[in-house]
Amino acid sequence: MPLTRIVILDFRNIKACDIELSTGFNFLIGENGSGKTSVLEAIYLLGHGRSFKSALTGRIITHGMAELFVHGRFLTPDQIELPIGINKRRDGSTEVKIGGQQGQKLAQLAQVLPLQLIHPEGFELLTDGPKARRAYIDWGVFHTENRFFDAWGRFKRLNKQRNALLKTARDYRELSYWDQELAILAEQIDQWRADYIAQLIAVAEPICQQFLPEFDVQMRYYRGWDKDTPYQDLLANNFERDVVLGYTVSGPNKADLRIKVAGTPVEDVLSRGQLKLLVCALRVAQGQHLTAQTGKQCVYLIDDFASELDSQRRKRLADCLIETGAQVFVSSITESQVADMYGDNYKMFHVEHGTIESM
Ligand SMILES: Nc1ncnc2c1ncn2[C@@H]1O[C@H](COP(=O)(O)OP(=O)(O)O)[C@@H](O)[C@H]1O
Ligand SMILES: [Mg+2]
Structure with missing residues (x-):
């Protein structure tokens, strides 16, 4: 859901920033080190409760300051404006406020502000292990199944307990009782993921075609264990191996999205530039699907990325995003690097030494 205003206090080199935003495109223009990525990082923090660059809160709070604040106002799908805010202190404590209510959970931030980050290192989604794809x-x-968050949390807790039990268990009967609930959760999580991917593929294929017309990209969901075996049977069958290794080897925590071109993993076929375009297409597809399914709009944070695309592709990316009606933040060193992206609804901001001013 789009932000209409953002206030950033004591976040990296930004002492104080208070800007009214466009619900369409917001361009952040400034030299290296001026604070462009920091603005995107602050917005990301508001939607995730953490940074995409550093796990340590101490790194993102301005040197010498005790705490940081990021506040904003966002528009609900029925066009009501509500406040949202996060405050982090050096001891790691966090406070979240949404719609004037204190003590909200981080997952609620994510509900309000579905974010997609597109940045130059983003192709790791395709080249690294399955964690990022999960x-x-x-x-x-x-964002599409509201029971998922609790179910996945419960699964992870049970899986951890099971791994602890595996260290001492001598007979599968010691685990079978616990495995019943674990199996129900695993099958449910797998079903949700499989349904989601089936829907997403239908949206993603034409977008991949637009971005990479020379390739036929195929996506296949792997659930983390063999497709013909019920999870509970698998746990029983693998008991001895799991005991030897000291953890549960297969399951939804091993799920993946396998992305290939002509049967070969994309990282072995596509150039770095093409991998970046594919990541872009995948992220745009998720946003389009979200809006079609829930009416919610996604906020895109595009860091230093537009400048890596040629003019035609930059324009294509902008057109796709305009079509979804998403709010977009684009950082760039020069205005000319983003000039192909201007639509009807945009604002430009100049960033210099941590100061952000509307141009
Ligand atoms: N905790 C901090 N306190 C103060 N300044 C910081 C802190 N962390 C990073 N910086 C500085 O803030 C600036 C952040 O720049 P960045 O947002 O990455 O710029 P850009 O994306 O425009 O190149 C850098 O100059 C960096 O040295
Ligand atoms: Mg930067």
Whole structure:
């Protein structure tokens, strides 16, 4: 849901910033080190409760300050403006306020502000291990299935307990009782993910075609264990192996989205530039699907990325985003690098030494 205003206090090199935003495109223009990424990082913090660059709160609070604040106002799908805010202190404590109510959970921030980050290192989604792709799948499931968050949390807790029990268990009967609930959760989570991916593929395929017309990209969901075996049977069958290794080897915590071109993993076929375009297409697809399914709009944070695309592709990306009606933040060193992205609804901001001013 779009932000109409953002206030950032003591966040990296930003002492104080208070800007009215466009619900369409917001361009942040400034030199290296001026604070463009920090603005995107602050918005990301508001939607995730953490930074995309640093796990340590101490790193993002301005040197010498005790705490940071990021506040904003967002528009609900029925066009009501509500406040949202996060405050973090050096001891790691966090306070979240939404719609004037204190003590809200981080997951509620994510509900209000579905974010997609597109940045130059983003192709790790395709080249690294399955963890990032699971996060990609689960972003979509989280936003479209409201029972997912609790079920996944419960699954992770039970799985951890099971791994602890495996260290001492001598007979599968010691685990079978626990495995019943674990199996119900695993099958449910798998079903949600499979349904989501099936829907997403239908949206993503034509977008991938637009971005990479020379390739036929195929996506296939892998649930984390073999497709013909019920999870509870699998746990029983694998008991001895799991005991030897000291943890549960297969399951929804091993799920993946396998992305290939002509049967070969994309990272072995596509150039770095093409991988970046594919990531872009996948992120745009998720946003389009979210809006179609829930009426919620996603906020896109595009850091230093537009400048890496040629003019035609930059324009295509902007057109796709305009079509979804999403709010977009684009950082760039020069105005000319984003000039192909201007639509009807945009604002430009100049960033210099941590000061952000509307141009
Ligand atoms: N905790 C902090 N306190 C103060 N300044 C910081 C802190 N962390 C980073 N910085 C500085 O803030 C600036 C952040 O720049 P950044 O947002 O990455 O710029 P850009 O994206 O425009 O290149 C850098 O100059 C960096 O040295
Ligand atoms: Mg930057």
